[in-house]
Amino acid sequence: xxxxxxxxxxxxxxxxxxxxxxxxxxxxxxxxxxxxxxxxxxxxxxxxxxxxxxxxxxxxxxxxxxxxxxxxxxxxxxxxxxxxxxxxxxxxxxxxxxxxxxxxxxxxxxxxxxxxxxxxxxxxxxxxxxxxxxxxxxxxxxxxxxxxxxxxxxxxxxxxxxxxxxxxxxxxxxxxxxxxxxxxxxxxxxxxxxxxxxxxxxxxxxxxxxxxxxxxxxxxxxxxxxxxxxxxxxxxxxxxxxxxxxxxxxxxxxxxxxxxxxxxxxxxxxxxxxxxxxxxxxxxxxxxxxxxxxxxxxxxxxxxxxxxxxxxxxxxxxxxxxxxxxxxxxxxxxxxxxxxxxxxxxxxxxxxxxxxxxxxxxxxxx
Amino acid sequence: xxxxxxxxxxxxxxxxxxxxxxxxxxxxxxxxxxxxxxxxxxxxxxxxxxxxxxxxxxxxxxxxxxxxxxxxxxxxxxxxxxxxxxxxxxxxxxxxxxxxxxxxxxxxxxxxxxxxxxxxxxxxxxxxxxxxxxxxxxxxxxxxxxxxxxxxxxxxxxxxxxxxxxxxxxxxxxxxxxxxxxxxxxxxxxxxxxxxxxxxxxxxxxxxxxxxxxxxxxxxxxxxxxxxxxxxxxxxxxxxxxxxxxxxxxxxxxxxxxxxxxxxxxxxxxxxxxxxxxxxxxxxxxxxxxxxxxxxxxxxxxxxxxxxxxxxxxxxxxxxxxxxxxxxxxxxxxxxxxxxxxxxxxxxxxxxxxxxxxxxxxxxxx
Numbered sequence: 001x002x003x004x005x006x007x008x009x010x011x012x013x014x015x016x017x018x019x020x021x022x023x024x025x026x027x028x029x030x031x032x033x034x035x036x037x038x039x040x041x042x043x044x045x046x047x048x049x050x051x052x053x054x055x056x057x058x059x060x061x062x063x064x065x066x067x068x069x070x071x072x073x074x075x076x077x078x079x080x081x082x083x084x085x086x087x088x089x090x091x092x093x094x095x096x097x098x099x100x101x102x103x104x105x106x107x108x109x110x111x112x113x114x115x116x117x118x119x120x121x122x123x124x125x126x127x128x129x130x131x132x133x134x135x136x137x138x139x140x141x142x143x144x145x146x147x148x149x150x151x152x153x154x155x156x157x158x159x160x161x162x163x164x165x166x167x168x169x170x171x172x173x174x175x176x177x178x179x180x181x182x183x184x185x186x187x188x189x190x191x192x193x194x195x196x197x198x199x200x201x202x203x204x205x206x207x208x209x210x211x212x213x214x215x216x217x218x219x220x221x222x223x224x225x226x227x228x229x230x231x232x233x234x235x236x237x238x239x240x241x242x243x244x245x246x247x248x249x250x251x252x253x254x255x256x257x258x259x260x261x262x263x264x265x266x267x268x269x270x271x272x273x274x275x276x277x278x279x280x281x282x283x284x285x286x287x288x289x290x291x292x293x294x295x296x297x298x299x300x301x302x303x304x305x306x307x308x309x310x311x312x313x314x315x316x317x318x319x320x321x322x323x324x325x326x327x328x329x330x331x332x333x334x335x336x337x338x339x340x341x342x343x344x345x346x347x348x349x350x351x352x353x354x355x356x357x358x359x360x361x362x363x364x365x366x
Numbered sequence: 367x368x369x370x371x372x373x374x375x376x377x378x379x380x381x382x383x384x385x386x387x388x389x390x391x392x393x394x395x396x397x398x399x400x401x402x403x404x405x406x407x408x409x410x411x412x413x414x415x416x417x418x419x420x421x422x423x424x425x426x427x428x429x430x431x432x433x434x435x436x437x438x439x440x441x442x443x444x445x446x447x448x449x450x451x452x453x454x455x456x457x458x459x460x461x462x463x464x465x466x467x468x469x470x471x472x473x474x475x476x477x478x479x480x481x482x483x484x485x486x487x488x489x490x491x492x493x494x495x496x497x498x499x500x501x502x503x504x505x506x507x508x509x510x511x512x513x514x515x516x517x518x519x520x521x522x523x524x525x526x527x528x529x530x531x532x533x534x535x536x537x538x539x540x541x542x543x544x545x546x547x548x549x550x551x552x553x554x555x556x557x558x559x560x561x562x563x564x565x566x567x568x569x570x571x572x573x574x575x576x577x578x579x580x581x582x583x584x585x586x587x588x589x590x591x592x593x594x595x596x597x598x599x600x601x602x603x604x605x606x607x608x609x610x611x612x613x614x615x616x617x618x619x620x621x622x623x624x625x626x627x628x629x630x631x632x633x634x635x636x637x638x639x640x641x642x643x644x645x646x647x648x649x650x651x652x653x654x655x656x657x658x659x660x661x662x663x664x665x666x667x668x669x670x671x672x673x674x675x676x677x678x679x680x681x682x683x684x685x686x687x688x689x690x691x692x693x694x695x696x697x698x699x700x701x702x703x704x705x706x707x708x709x710x711x712x713x714x715x716x717x718x719x720x721x722x723x724x725x726x727x728x729x730x731x732x
Contacts, residue, residue, distance in 0.1 A: 116392055154624045189414075264392050
């Protein structure tokens with residue numbers, strides 16, 4: 001399946017004062033974030049949801065597309081798109097975030113897709129539950145992992161591969177996991193995995209395999225590149241590190257006032273400034289959002305609204321009495337499991353699962 | 367209309383070895399290009415068309431949106447969205463490109479939105495011709511410029527402004543110019559100017575004012591920031607420079623084979639490699655596309671297909687007999703006016719209207 005072309009080196013860490021490279025910029029130009037003013041929408045409109053495409057968007061003819069379910073099953077299945085669409089339909093509103101969100105704010109900076117704060121979106125995904133199809137395929141009792149293979153093909157640190165990720169069987173059988181074929185009420189766009197992608201509510205984006213073409217049940221743990229090399233949290237290059245799984249809590253503020261084009265510095269008028277934003281966690285509902293207007297020295301509780309569905313993001317709001325001068329806004333989510341966003345960076349070599357608080361400079365005019 | 371906050375300095379030029387700054391990255395994370403594999407689509411799908419949003423996407427209530435046409439007219443008009451949609455409908459397929467495309471490949475690099483090659487898209491735009499509305503408003507004979515004001519508001523080099531651009535009256539009266547309210551058969555997405563934007567086929571993107579709210583006829587030349595300061599071509603900071611107008615010819619190749627994740631280097635197998643791409647020019651139809659596989663030393667003519675409409679992009683194809691080793695692909699368009707893409711950079715301080723040929727490294731495997 002994989003053909004090494006060059007040595008599998010460790011991911012590079014930038015030098016302390018090294019600017020963003022053209023290679024990182026090339027990734028940023030194609031894999032876009034969600035402009036933060038789009039935090040205003042309950043559901044992120046088409047084209048504003050963040051995107052991370054490891055290789056190319058594959059060219060897929062929907063009329064000949066087939067999904068194979070095989071491996072450790074008694075009744076291997078092959079389904080076409082019409083068959084999949086005739087199965088029971090479910091719609092979930094789900095917040096999705098890239099595991100590398102915030103990476104380019106780390107110091108030293110892991111060299112990869114250089115996200116700042118914006119690798120997120122919340123969409124309505126429609127599809128059919130995976131569990132029923134695994135039941136139909138009659139998974140054997142020795143099953144351990146379920147591997148999801150996409151049609152996107154490329155090279156990463158010397159390893160040629162189709163994008164592949166696995167879930168433990170119990171996670172794959174969880175009723176919320178969908179084979180999704182619609183986003184916001186329309187067929188998936190090419191860049192979001194058309195015709196069918198996996199949806200694993202609560203997990204970081206790498207689990208939601210796009211352009212799905214095969215599901216394989218294994219009697220052992222999957223050790224493919226995207227599982228055992230990429231998407232790990234370690235401090236040292238020779239440590240295997242912890243796997244990336246569920247989304248840690250995060251809150252973001254919808255930038256108030258208006259921006260300067262180049263610096264994105266915000267300008268607001270002194271007085272009452274209504275602040276609003278969203279918060280989410282894949283671990284447990286967000287119970288608390290605190291706001292700081294002085295760079296994290298003091299914090300005040302915002303009003304947090306319940307999510308319309310467990311994995312949709314939660315709205316929050318707070319009224320700021322803004323005095324003239326330079327301020328730094330931060331927001332900090334805490335979920336029902338007790339997880340809270342760190343004010344200082346939780347650094348790891350790949351910049352994964354990093355949920356350090358946002359810092360937004362605002363100039364208040366008198 | 368404009369309130370200076372700080373001095374209007376010249377746009378900054380990066381030092382020779384200066385990496386991309388976090389500010390440039392912040393623009394790249396929100397203003398995305400078109401992944402170049404999307405050159406495969408005749409019409410760019412939702413969410414893949416390039417975007418340049420100077421300030422924030424404004425929050426507009428379509429039910430109370432109004433368009434005012436005033437200034438040097440005998441019969442000022444105010445229209446709501448229903449009235450606009452009841453006027454004659456026209457659809458044009460149009461290639462749009464940012465005037466700053468290619469800026470981050472220049473040396474030294476003008477510091478602004480850091481595009482590489484990908485600030486382009488081709489969409490089907492539906493709207494109503496502007497000329498009929500200007501006729502209805504009875505423009506006075508002394509009219510010189512027609513100013514288009516958007517609802518997007520911000521600061522640029524110390525000047526607070528609503529985004530505004532003008533066209534000379536004769537250009538504004540050109541029958542191809544539309545007030546567009548649909549893109550690819552659906553209502554405009556928020557990020558593309560909903561509910562209504564200007565469409566000026568053949569011009570760089572800055573002319574197609576988004577979130578249109580007012581059209582004002584002047585008896586003199588418009589000298590607003592986006593007309594007389596930004597979107598100019600000059601070598602020195604104190605020169606006014608030539609204005610940016612129509613799109614210069616450009617061809618791009620749809621990257622063959624598959625990519626390496628981080629470097630985006632392409633890998634193909636030796637043998638026959640079909641190459642394809644698109645070419646366009648806002649000045650005149652593209653007559654010739656030449657391909658080089660040796661970094662611009664030798665060129666071969668590709669087959670160029672006619673455009674389905676004057677301002678849609680034109681497909682081209684060419685068959686490469688690829689020998690093992692490292693190669694650099696370039697493509698070069700020439701239009702019917704005789705304009706051709708430069709192999710060396712046509713440098714100016716803002717990196718505008720730069721159509722230097724693409725350079726795509728490809729590793730051919732034996």
